[in-house]
Amino acid sequence: MHLPIPAALLAAVLCAPAGAQSFTYDDFSDWTGISPVGLTTQSGSVLRLQGDLPVPNGSDNRGAAWYEDPVDVVGGFDTTFTYSMHTPSTSGGSDGMAFVIQNDQVAGVPIINGAPDGTGNQALGRHASAAGFGLFTSSLPGESVDNSVAIHLDTYANGSWGDGDNNHVSIHTGGSGDNSQHEDHSLGRVTPGVNLNDGLAHSVRVLYVPGTLEVHIDGTLVLSVAYDFAAGGTHLDNGTPIGGLDLIGGTSAYVGFTSGAGAAREIRDVHSWQFASAGGPGTAYCFGDGTGTTCPCGNPAASAEGCANSSGAGAALAGSGSAGVAADDLALIASNALPGQPGLFFQGNNAINGGAGVVFGDGLRCSGGTVIRLQMVVPDASGGAQTTVAIAAAGGVSAGDTRTYQYWYRDPSGSPCGAGFNLTNGYSVDWTP
Ligand SMILES: [Ca+2]
Ligand SMILES: [Ca+2]
Ligand SMILES: [Ca+2]
Known part of the structure; x- marks a missing residue:
């Protein structure tokens, strides 16, 4: 993606103070403004949430990357990113990645791989199969990216987390409490026509208009759920209402990506990212x-x-x-x-x-x-x-x-x-x- 913005203006946008309403990364050759956590690195022009590295505890690899300042989400937002999941260590890779809106308020403890679970723009959830935003059966409270909504591009069928297949998009929230990759936390899910981790670059657009959260992949609307950051939504499988998020100043949250892989690793890259709060002054x-x-x-x-x-x-x-x-x-x-x-x-x-x-x-x-x-x-x-x-x-x-x-x-x-x-x-x- 390329926005015809002069470099000086782009730099000004990227360096905007807290509460910035919009930002654009044509690529990540300059990743100023990104807060990496866990395994996330800058690799050439991409934001690499995790590589195909033989890490010491190879069954639990996680990375996250957040825009360092909170952005206004309550009035609506429109964001598009392009990503690829590629070079699996074994056929299929595992677990996937997520776009997450959060105001994580409870730090966990340093766990496997030394990846910390901080709060805010240092947040990272527990365990590979939780894709970096959820938790594990032995987790302590707060070890997920709590107080969040996660759009999970799930590429591995975990029976224990309620997965029906290895290629679905599912929107998870636990309200202001812990989030979870378990499908019982899903507001809605779909198995799209696109193979999410076929190694190719795909675009994902997440559009929030208060009351509705939409996911578009490669230009096609694939999922729309009733949701409001203030009022919350309804969990799909059990029909249980779930509350909204505790936003910063009632309006803002951190936005970014999480990723997780177990023994079946693969590389997760974000190539470009554009975000705009719909609120603005008008x-x-x-x-x-x-x-x-x-x-x-x-x-x-x-x-x-x-x-x-x-x-x-x-x-x-x-x-x-x-x-x-x-x-x-x-x-x-x-x-x-x-x-x-x-x-x-x-x-x-x-x-x-x-x-x-x-x-x-x-x-x-x-x-x-x-x-x-x-x-x-x-x-x-x-x-x-x-x-x-x-x-x-x-x-x-x-x-x-x-x-x-x-x-x-x-x-x-x-x-x-x-x-x-x-x-x-x-x-x-x-x-x-
Ligand atoms: Ca947390
Ligand atoms: Ca899964
Ligand atoms: Ca799932």
């Missing part, structure tokens, strides 16, 4: 989900996006930074547009049709009135695009103004209506001094 609106104006040629599968494009997904618009005119640090972040196809961020001064939008091309036009073109940006390989201009200055904005934003993008081949262009949802900002 409000997203005008979604192609059928709640407002109906999309002309089909709604997207996911919520909180624009109308479906030729990839089958809808493009989304979010923000980061502030709504302060003086700071003028608002960035608009589009995701799921078409790689390599130019698009335009623009500003309006009203939300068309009461925010429901009107049909325009393959999508909905949500931002109108006096329109100002802000910046043309070509999306990266994952369809992500981000503004680099000073928006308040470019848009002639004063404190007290409400302005609406949208991203128009080309979709020249195979677009649902054949119009050849589409748009994200709208994003409304109340500017402040």
Whole structure:
């Protein structure tokens, strides 16, 4: 993935203070901002959660990597990473890896391999088959990545943990207590069409809109569960309600990856990673989900996006930074547009049709009135695009103004209506001094 952000700006994003709303790693040749735990290393341009190393206690290998600062999750987030699990020591490898949202509050004790179980951005769970976020039958309280939600890419069938096969995606939580790799902690699971550890690079997108947590693999929605970080969800197998997380300041958590392998080792690499809190300073609106104006040629599968494009997904618009005119640090972040196809961020001064939008091309036009073109940006390989201009200055904005934003993008081949262009949802900002 490659976001066309100048290096100086990228460095500024990566060095943003606690509470940063978004970050992007095109690759991990510079892994500034990453907190590695256990076996995790930087290897060339990848973040290697674990290698195929003959470690002293070879039956229990674990690594974790966290973005070092907490990020806002309660208002929603959209994150995409690419990974590969490859070079197994024996056929199939084992146990898999996870994307985890956590505010681990209980340290365990140093255990096998000397890998610590700290808290926060030093957290690591117990035992290989727990993939670095769960625990073992002999674990003490807190030895998991407690107070967490884990999206487990599970590549080994452990009968004792309730696994039905060796290739499933399962979303685990124990609320604010210990998490567990046991399927009795699952909010939902699926066996995707993709072989998760076939050695190839796959993209995983995790989209959270309060009330719904979605997992997309290689551009396809594979799993959607009802969940809210404040209210919690329901465990799938026993129908038991489980509470939400105890977030930092009620809003934020650490995000990152864990991995585990037993005697059947394999290498787990993260190649790129993009994260954006959906909250930001503005409000997203005008979604192609059928709640407002109906999309002309089909709604997207996911919520909180624009109308479906030729990839089958809808493009989304979010923000980061502030709504302060003086700071003028608002960035608009589009995701799921078409790689390599130019698009335009623009500003309006009203939300068309009461925010429901009107049909325009393959999508909905949500931002109108006096329109100002802000910046043309070509999306990266994952369809992500981000503004680099000073928006308040470019848009002639004063404190007290409400302005609406949208991203128009080309979709020249195979677009649902054949119009050849589409748009994200709208994003409304109340500017402040
Ligand atoms: Ca813990
Ligand atoms: Ca398993
Ligand atoms: Ca499992």
